[in-house]
Amino acid sequence: MERRDFLKSAAAMGVAAATGAASGQTAKGAVKRPESPEMVYRQLGTTGETVSAIGLGGYHLGKQKDANESIRLMHAGIDRGITFLDNCWDYNDGISEVRMGQALRNGYREKVFLMTKMDGRTAVEYDKQLEQSLGRLQTDMIDLVQFHEVIRMEDPDRIFAAGGAIEAAVAAQKAGKIRYIGFTGHKDPAVHLRMLETAQKHGFHFDTVQMPVNVMDAHFRSFTREVMPVAIKQGIGVLAMKTFGDHFILDSNTVKPIEALHYGLTQPVSVVITGIDSMEILEQAMTAAKTFKPMTEAEVKSLLDRTAVAASEGKYELFKTTPHFDGTAANPKWLG
Template sequence: MNRRDFIKTTAAGVGATAALDVMPSAPAAAAAIDDAAKPAPGTVTASIPQHPDMKYRRLGRTGEAVSLVGMGGFHLAKPGGMTNAEAIRVVHAGLDAGINFCDNCWDYNGGESEVRLGRALSQEGYRNKAFLMTKIDGRTAQAAMGQIETSLTRLKTDHLDLLQFHEIIRMDDPERVFAAGGALEAVLRAREQGKLRYIGFTGHKSPKIHAHMFAVADQHDFHFDTVQMPLNIMDAHYDSFEQTVVPIALAHDTGIIGMKAFGDNFILKSRVMPPIQMLQYPMGLPVSLQVTGIDSMPILHQALQAVRTFTPPSPEFRNALLARSAEVGRTGSTEHYKISGHFDGTGQNPQWLTEA
């Protein structure tokens, strides 16, 4: 959908209140999930995509319908992974299967992840099937605007559906974003220019930093449309985003985007449960969607199977899953992104915070 068509569609949809096709009917255990997926009064609800094997949820008060699983962008150009042609085929296959959420970032693989996604979306009308998100690292207005323009060029689009501040992993990151001359100024200007529609933030380090970002936003009377965070079978046991940040996001009706179900494979290697159950665990939370890295057709099919076979868990089943992961999870040893700097891209490359 181009920017002009989006504006027309949004105007026509104001006041719509139809509930999204979230998931099969569920017992009371799923009530919180269902409530989080329904439109808030007076919000815009975009037309609901139709695909027999995909489930969709509401992206917070934006009213947008997003697929329960999203395609992560890093793996599209991960070193030693897919070729350009293979990445394009995976993106097309995912969109054809009903996935509509595409994740990416200005810094992923030196920009090659955005380039490959842009090539895929520019072919055969695939951009119209995608809810396109990318992230920027810039903390100054100049850096943020430069990175937005670069991302738009790489992605071969005139607008982003969602732009998120990447790696809010330091306690002073919120102040830098909201400062005079900070990144938010450029992002708001880009939104006014029609270059992006919604604004969110991401981070993987500490729920306290996420909570602080919400608090600083409240001080500036600003509402984030989305928030992205690690949500997985281990998180509940150690410095938990699920326990700390999810309630804050729900109170703000901010769309919750989960990530790191496999913990960059460290959680996967724990073998506390099969991969599909690991991916389904965060789907049982009141998230809008769970982003997962997809580096091959078999992994895409695994993600699709996780959605097809997902039903909201009973409290008893959820507790049983958590019991399986408790011994390993309580140390944080499988969540390296929380306890080490190995996954802190802007920590290893601080120039990204100011590079235009």
């Protein structure tokens, strides 16, 4: 996709996503959740589900010294209209899921669309991790479970092999333990494309795909350019992550937090998942939602021009260029 076409496409599809115009048919069993005028809401691919455009990242919710502070953060976000909650089986050795499960007591579970991720590549390992996650999250059903860290070219083959994790995921879906199935990854768009191709070869359709979407991605191994159009064409809900690349993209001094969030929200994504570890950062995310207007083509171009030099070699997207974010590489036993 040429640069000018990319800018036009991003602006146009971002408006569609913001207004819900890109939604598919309402899915059987789609759940209606409370909404707030403070928040933007979007369709999740073609599932029929409506979710908050800001997602509460689970990793950072396991970092507070006091578990009660984590719970207060989640309650504050949900009370102000955040309905999409992100987590993972391995985040903070399970602490993130435990705290989220505690926060979702007393009626809060019914207010949210709950997502977590599994590292297991085999059916046996996936099942083991899923049962642990269900227990930690104190629920008998998780709305969306994604294959985590699909970052190696062989990951799709392992997941879709005989006895692979896809078998366990489909069985769990049929059993009512999970509702939707997706995958995540942050290393290289070629791996995402291979996962989508492998799924098609097996006659499988993912409900969601999670990928880096930020002001530097367009310049280096771009998921936004290469993967997002394919996902949109297939009716797959796009979940944006790495808006700030942890803190590294902000460290480049080329973009401010609200700008970065507005850029993500302008893309044709269902949710921008962002790490929230304090009330101050929660307020930042809420401000981004309340003040959001889809960026114009000229505004997107100006922002990308500003980040082009810093982004050209992936220096600030360490998740693409280093093993810094690769939990399953450091812990291969999680894969099974």
